[in-house]
Amino acid sequence: MPQDTLKDHGAEKKLVNIRLWVAVGFMILLCLGLISRLFYLQVVRHVELSTQSDENRVLVQPIPPTRGLIYDKNGVLLAMNKPSHILSIVREQAKDMDVLLADIAKLVNLTEGELKRFDQRIRRRRPFEAVPLKFDLTSEEIARITVNQFRLPGVDINAELVRYYPEKEAFAHSIGYVGRINDRDLQTLDPALYSGTHTTGKIGVERSYESILLGKPGFQEVETNARGRVLRVLKKEPPVPGRDINLYLDSKLQKIAIEAINGRRGAVVAMDPKTGGVLTMASTPSFDPNLFVTGIDTKTFNGLNTNIERPLYNRASLGEYPPASTVKPVMGLALLANGVVKPEDRVFDKGWFQLPGSEHRFRNWKRSGHGWVDLNQAITVSNDTYFYNQAGKLGIDNLHDFASQFGFGHRTGIDIREERPGLLPSREWKRGAYEQPWYPGETVIAIIGQGYMLATPLQLAESTSLIANRGHYVQPRLVRENIPEVQGEFWGDDISTGLTDEADAFNWELIIGAMEEVIHSPRGTANWRIGRGLKYRMAGKTGTAQVVSIAQGEEYDAEKLKEFERDHSLFIGFAPADDPQIAVSVILENSNGASNVARKVMDAYLLPRLAAAKNQKEK
Structure with missing residues (x-):
């Protein structure tokens, strides 16, 4: 075999050693790089990276x-x-x-x-x-x-x-x-x-x-x-x-009010005249608030929102209705306070009234008239003609200023934000709203709570409490505690009637006496509905608000009208008359029987208390 084909073991060994040292050197360099990197991360940037780590972990x-x-x-x-x-x-x-x-x-x-x-x-x-x-x-x-x-x-x-x-x-x-x-x-x-x-x-x-x-x-x-x-x-x-x-609200009384409304559209507000506490604020129809808690679906919400009976609408504080004859006690006080009439002054009612130079007849609800009527009788039988005759003498300016003292045209300032002020018309208001002057005939219908005048059931309860208290004002409230952080956010007006002297005291008793006759006199407009069998004295006033106008010479016939065109039924009242413990206002839309609803609410609230007081006295 030729010599050059033999392996050179020494050269190979030298080559392997060189490669080995190169590898070792490379590994040492890598280790040094790793150690320096670890030093940089663990020592130089320790605080920064530790914070980032906690943010990812915590x-x-x-x-x-x-x-x-x-x-x-x-x-x-x-x-x-x-x-x-x-x-x-x-x-x-x-x-x-x-x-x-x-x-x-x-x-x-x-x-x-x-x-x-x-x-x-x-x-x-x-x-x-x-x-x-x-x-x-x-x-x-x-x-x-x-x-x-x-x-x-x-x-x-x-x-x-x-x-x-x-x-x-x-x-x-x-x-x-x-x-x-x-x-x-x-x-x-x-x-x-x-x-x-x-x-x-x-x-x-x-x-x-x-x-x-x-x-x-x-x-x-x-x-x-x-x-x-x-x-x-x-x-x-x-x-x-x-x-x-x-809250002041009474859940049992609320349920009784809703049951009394019996599925109709309406509202009931009951107040304690001594404290202003709202005992009942019912509005029907209503809705289940639990639907909104976690988010209501579109179909359900649209069904509620487009419902013709408006279940989402709080009729008690947002519903604005013509107060109709329920304002007659306030208007009677206005006539007395402004010296327009004396208690004994009488008007002959032949069933209608005409302004001088006008052919239009303002009709009484009783077409044949009530004959000779004084202020007490005008409230007891709800005679319109008596008030028609006095409207011009009182005038819209005095009417507006006096009714304003009873909360009409103002928010009550109750501690929920869903409230409207109603409407108490005046010359200035009409000029601003319609750019027209005020006409005498508009005062004639305003004095019986029709025309432009609008009020909420809450306002009616407020004004009724003011009458029950003989002029002492209490602001409606739902929450019993006085919470300063919240109370300042509401915007009620501090009402003062200014009726405080002895002559005014006589006027209060005259009007309240007439309101008692509404319930307890055989001639009273509410006697046959709720006056019989009462175990306490109630003072009240009925009202019927027109929804559509009836032509001259025609008579109202509910059966001939569509349901939503029929008259509203209203009632205000308080009891006991000599020591008021509850004041109530009721509105039933396009239906009658508001006084019956009020009677059921008052009975439920007063009878147990009167019985308890009697038992306590006997002991």
């Missing part, structure tokens, strides 16, 4: 406060909180939101409305905040989500307290309801106070006393793993619960 979660409860005057719970299982999603932990929602929809039913509201909520959420997708999960839905949760990143099920109204429709307009926070709410709400809270008061007491009922949120720092699961709680500051509220 989350601050808001803890919503428990909303305050609402009770009636007897301690009956009207607004409470009940546990509800909520399916929520943390956007940062979800990979593909569209895919995730599609997977969830295979497990639980998601409506179009729920998806739309979720999309709205997730746009305004805070980072790493759980956004609710579906409320009130059933046990079966909870089981499905739990079993599949490993493949639903960012999805969690939490038990939270949500608002619940056990009386449902009965107090929907007065207590109101909470609803989901929307974009309009966000413009006025403090985000810090609503951390973790998804609802806010929308109407009624829930809205007016939101700052009291809400409470203050707490927070907790939690340690999470790479998948966002909570491992442990590091720090916790508990929330401050909202304050409970007690």
Whole structure:
């Protein structure tokens, strides 16, 4: 074999050693680079990276406060909180939101409305905040989500307290309801106070006393793993619960009022004349406020909103109606106070009245007339002609100024925001509204509560309480406690009749005596309906408000009119007449029997108290 074909083992060994040292040197350089990098990260940037690590590992979660409860005057719970299982999603932990929602929809039913509201909520959420997708999960839905949760990143099920109204429709307009926070709410709400809270008061007491009922949120720092699961709680500051509220409202009396209305459209307001506490504020038809708590679907809301009977409308404080003859006691006081008439002055009623130089006849409700009528009789039998004759002597200016002292044309300032002022017409008002002068015939119909004049049932209850108190004013209130943080937000006018001297005291008793005759005299307009069998003295006044005009010479016939064109029935009253404990106003739209409703409410409230007082006295 040739010599050059033999291997040079020495050269090969030298080559291997060179390669080995190169490799070792390269490894040393890598180690030095790694050590320097670790030094840079662990020492040079320790503080910065430690903070970032904690932020990835530690989350601050808001803890919503428990909303305050609402009770009636007897301690009956009207607004409470009940546990509800909520399916929520943390956007940062979800990979593909569209895919995730599609997977969830295979497990639980998601409506179009729920998806739309979720999309709205997730746009305004805070980072790493759980956004609710579906409320009130059933046990079966909870089981499905739990079993599949490993493949639903960012999805969690939490038990939270949500608002619940056990009386449902009965107090929907007065207590109101909470609803989901929307974009309009966000413009006025403090985000810090609503951390973790998804609802806010929308109407009624829930809205007016939101700052009291809400409470203050707490927070907790939690340690999470790479998948966002909570491992442990590091720090916790508990929330401050909202304050409970007690109302003047009487749930039993409210139900009796609603039953007495018997499915018709109407409203009942009952007040304690001594305190101003509203005992009953019923408006029918009504709605279930629980529908709004977690978000009402479009179909249901449209059904309520377009319903011809307007169940969402609070007739008690927003409904503006011609007060009709229920204003005659106030107008009688106006005639006496302004010296237009004396108690003994009489007018002959032949069934109608005409202004000088006019052919138009202003008719009395009794076509044949009542003959000779004084002020007491004019109120007792509700004679229109007597007041027609005095309208021109009183004048619209005096009429406006005097009626204004009884709250007409003003908001009462009750502690809910859903209230209208009604309308007390004047020369200035008509000039501004129609650019027309005031005509004498308009005063003639204004003095009997028709024409432009409008009042809410709440205003009528307020003015009735003022009469019951012989001029002492108390402002209507729903909440029993005096809460300075909230009370200043309402805008009632401080009413003072200025009727305080001895002559005025005589006038009060004359008018109240006439209102007693309305109930207890055989000639009284309410005697045959509610006056018989009464175990206490009641003072009251009936009223019938025209909805459509009846042509001259024609008589009103309800059967010939469509339902919504028929007259409204009204009633105001208080009792006992010598020691008023309750004042009531009732409106029944396109129906009659308002006085019957008032009698049932007053009986339910007064008879047990009168019996208890009698037993106590006998002891």
